Amino acid sequence: MKSKLLNGNEAAALAVKLARAQVVCAYPITPQTSLVESIAGMCARGDFPGEFVNVESEYSALAYTIGASYAGARAFTATSSQGLAYMHELLHWAAGARLPIVMVNASRALGAPWSLEPDQLDSLAQRDTGWLQFYCADVQEILDTIIFSFRLVEETGIPCMVVYDGFVLSHTHEVVELPGQEQADAFLPAPPGRTALRTDRPQNIQAVTDYRYVSRVLQRRHRDMLKVPALIQSLAQEYADIFGRNYPLVETYRWEGAKWEETEAVIVAVGSAAQTVKSALPSFSGQGDKMGLLRIRLFRPLPKKEIISLLAQPRIKKVVIIDRDLSAGTGGIFAQELRAVLQGSPFQGDIYELNLAGGVDLTPNLLHRGLAALDRGGDDDGSGIIWGVDLQ
Amino acid sequence: MIHTLVGDIPRQEFMLSGHNGCQGCGPALAVRHLIKISGPEAIIVIPASCWSIISGVEPFHSLKTVVLHCPFPSAAATGAGIKTGLEAVGDMRTQVIVLAGDGATFDIGLQGLSGVAERNEDIIYVCYDNEAYMNTGTQRSSASPYGSLSTTTPAPAAKSSPKKDIMKIVEAHEVPYAATANIAYPGDLLAKMRRAMQVKGFRFLHIFTPCMQGWGSPIEHTVKLARLAVLTRLFPLYEVENGEHYRLSYIPEEYLPVQAYLEGQKRFSSLQEAELAQMQKRIDRAWRALCQKAGVDPVIPPPKA
Ligand SMILES: Cc1ncc(C[n+]2csc(CCOP(=O)(O)OP(=O)(O)O)c2C)c(N)n1
Numbered sequence: 001m002k003s004k005l006l007n008g009n010e011a012a013a014l015a016v017k018l019a020r021a022q023v024v025c026a027y028p029i030t031p032q033t034s035l036v037e038s039i040a041g042m043c044a045r046g047d048f049p050g051e052f053v054n055v056e057s058e059y060s061a062l063a064y065t066i067g068a069s070y071a072g073a074r075a076f077t078a079t080s081s082q083g084l085a086y087m088h089e090l091l092h093w094a095a096g097a098r099l100p101i102v103m104v105n106a107s108r109a110l111g112a113p114w115s116l117e118p119d120q121l122d123s124l125a126q127r128d129t130g131w132l133q134f135y136c137a138d139v140q141e142i143l144d145t146i147i148f149s150f151r152l153v154e155e156t157g158i159p160c161m162v163v164y165d166g167f168v169l170s171h172t173h174e175v176v177e178l179p180g181q182e183q184a185d186a187f188l189p190a191p192p193g194r195t196a197l198r199t200d201r202p203q204n205i206q207a208v209t210d211y212r213y214v215s216r217v218l219q220r221r222h223r224d225m226l227k228v229p230a231l232i233q234s235l236a237q238e239y240a241d242i243f244g245r246n247y248p249l250v251e252t253y254r255w256e257g258a259k260w261e262e263t264e265a266v267i268v269a270v271g272s273a274a275q276t277v278k279s280a281l282p283s284f285s286g287q288g289d290k291m292g293l294l295r296i297r298l299f300r301p302l303p304k305k306e307i308i309s310l311l312a313q314p315r316i317k318k319v320v321i322i323d324r325d326l327s328a329g330t331g332g333i334f335a336q337e338l339r340a341v342l343q344g345s346p347f348q349g350d351i352y353e354l355n356l357a358g359g360v361d362l363t364p365n366l367l368h369r370g371l372a373a374l375d376r377g378g379d380d381d382g383s384g385i386i387w388g389v390d391l392q
Numbered sequence: 393m394i395h396t397l398v399g400d401i402p403r404q405e406f407m408l409s410g411h412n413g414c415q416g417c418g419p420a421l422a423v424r425h426l427i428k429i430s431g432p433e434a435i436i437v438i439p440a441s442c443w444s445i446i447s448g449v450e451p452f453h454s455l456k457t458v459v460l461h462c463p464f465p466s467a468a469a470t471g472a473g474i475k476t477g478l479e480a481v482g483d484m485r486t487q488v489i490v491l492a493g494d495g496a497t498f499d500i501g502l503q504g505l506s507g508v509a510e511r512n513e514d515i516i517y518v519c520y521d522n523e524a525y526m527n528t529g530t531q532r533s534s535a536s537p538y539g540s541l542s543t544t545t546p547a548p549a550a551k552s553s554p555k556k557d558i559m560k561i562v563e564a565h566e567v568p569y570a571a572t573a574n575i576a577y578p579g580d581l582l583a584k585m586r587r588a589m590q591v592k593g594f595r596f597l598h599i600f601t602p603c604m605q606g607w608g609s610p611i612e613h614t615v616k617l618a619r620l621a622v623l624t625r626l627f628p629l630y631e632v633e634n635g636e637h638y639r640l641s642y643i644p645e646e647y648l649p650v651q652a653y654l655e656g657q658k659r660f661s662s663l664q665e666a667e668l669a670q671m672q673k674r675i676d677r678a679w680r681a682l683c684q685k686a687g688v689d690p691v692i693p694p695p696k697a
Pocket residue numbers: 419440441442443463464465492493494495496497522523524525526527528533
């Protein structure tokens with residue numbers, strides 16, 4: 001293992017190489033582009049174990065990846081924003097076909113208007129497509145989560161989206177522990193090879209069928225999804241034994257020790273925003289001083305049990321959910337999901353939303369301002385949401 | 393004289409009776425022939441189309457080979473991905489055949505088709521052309537001919553633009569092999585499929601497959617109409633290698649006006665005299681251009697009295 005200075009896209013490219021992906025097919029889009037370029041470059045230099053294929057669109061990129069995966073190849077693609085939206089039909093198809101595909105999505109706002117900011121609605125809007133979704137908080141985690149996901153998809157037959165904030169993580173350099181190939185090989189077995197598309201007998205794959213069959217297929221997918229959190233926990237232990245890093249389903253901060261004794265409120269954050277919260281909390285007095293942090297890492301399936309057991313404690317009176325997305329007319333998507341999870345649980349406190357839709361940069365100042373608004377009793381505009389940017 | 397160009401057709405069948413095609417289904421007949429050449433070991437990729445149904449509803453299957461269904465616009469890229477995936481796992485031999493309708497090819501999948509053609513992906517792309525979206529009940533496609541009626545171009549608003557020339561588009565990519573074929577000329581169709589199986593790189597077959605249901609003709613007229621399309625030079629049989637070597641597969645012996653083909657098809661029932669003349673002019677012009685590329689005399693003698 002050696003230390004290297006890498007940005008998120010470079011780390012992702014190296015993870016795909018370490019995972020010995022056999023077919024990579026992707027279409028460039030800011031802020032994912034340098035990831036595609038990295039893999040194309042490694043391929044051109046003969047420094048990549050698989051094939052890199054340029055196509056004419058994201059739609060074809062995912063169709064191609066689906067084809068390669070059907071043939072038994074370990075396959076990867078990557079995109080962002082408009083590109084992910086363009087893939088939508090095939091996201092459903094890949095999940096329905098139970099293909100072990102790993103994809104990266106570097107978060108970026110969806111138009112109109114054009115924007116390059118790291119709003120997360122692009123991937124959150126795909127929450128019902130049947131893909132697993134991880135949201136990473138730093139560059140090391142991007143690398144580890146991609147390697148990890150290849151094992152996870154091959155064990156479950158459920159495709160996985162590894163999401164990280166555009167620019168904030170895709171283009172920011174951090175010191176990363178780069179594992180050796182032998183470590184990656186110890187965790188990831190050789191690709192499964194030919195399975196579905198065997199030509200030794202006739203088959204009519206994904207032929208038209210009726211509701212009975214479809215209902216069973218969907219129920220099986222649902223059940224298999226529910227088993228994923230436990231599987232992740234056991235694989236995470238294995239991963240930790242080899243790589244020395246153990247990633248939980250949800251991360252907690254200031255959850256024990258003296259501070260925790262006084263904690264009355266918890267901030268729920270996702271991705272790089274959680275890093276900001278972590279670094280800002282200790283410097284706050286008042287509200288912030290009595291707060292813990294819960295970071296959601298796995299969003300699909302949402303680890304409900306773990307979230308409830310962490311939040312449903314008598315001392316926690318307030319939960320502040322930070323969303324960098326907006327389902328217009330309803331609110332932040334994480335806020336909706338958390339409300340649904342806590343509904344009917346022993347959690348008795350109040351739920352607040354701090355919304356950074358549009359990809360508002362979460363600074364310690366902004367966090368401070370948001371929490372101050374909470375101190376005053378909440379939102380100023382009656383929306384039930386504290387906004388990162390004032391409307392005026 | 394009517395040429396059927398019946399060549400050496402293998403007797404072995406890889407398509408089963410009891411499939412879901414309508415009576416007189418042109419696309420079913422085309423695949424019955426093609427698959428005799430590609431055999432049981434090819435992988436056939438089918439986007440949404442009549443063939444999604446003809447191949448059989450779960451758990452039935454009408455082809456003695458592997459069929460993989462995929463979304464409507466995705467067949468070209470899915471097929472190419474399969475081929476690359478097979479090679480990645482060490483299978484250099486298995487042929488991947490995309491079998492797509494005109495809607496999937498001329499319209500919604502055109503971008504993907506252009507992509508695989510430009511990259512010279514090593515697959516065979518078969519477009520069976522029944523000149524409309526038939527699976528969804530005969531809506532116009534860009535392959536529908538000028539003057540034809542459909543449920544989305546109903547009388548008196550018949551289609552006002554000519555049929556898109558998909559071969560020209562594919563040829564412009566300078567692909568190793570592209571050919572037109574027709575179910576009324578099975579010997580020629582099989583020979584072209586054989587050739588396609590031998591060539592490496594992107595191969596394209598554009599097969600004319602009438603749909604009696606959608607065209608409003610008696611079910612026993614499928615082959616007759618397909619043949620008339622060739623005899624009137626509405627759908628010439630030819631092949632192109634590398635976008636430059638043109639070869640006409642068949643030259644009609646006498647000049648047959650397009651009227652002979654249009655008769656008995658309800659979809660042309662609103663056609664006016666002037667439109668008919670317009671259609672004939674287009675056919676003659678396209679024929680001259682094709683003959684020029686192939687280095688052949690375009691003049692066809694009038695019928696002997
Ligand atoms: C994205 C999308 N749009 C529309 C459809 C509905 N649809 C299914 S098949 C079809 C028409 C197919 O036409 P063509 O490719 O000519 O094949 P044919 O049915 O004539 O055999 C349409 C419009 C679909 N399945 N997917």
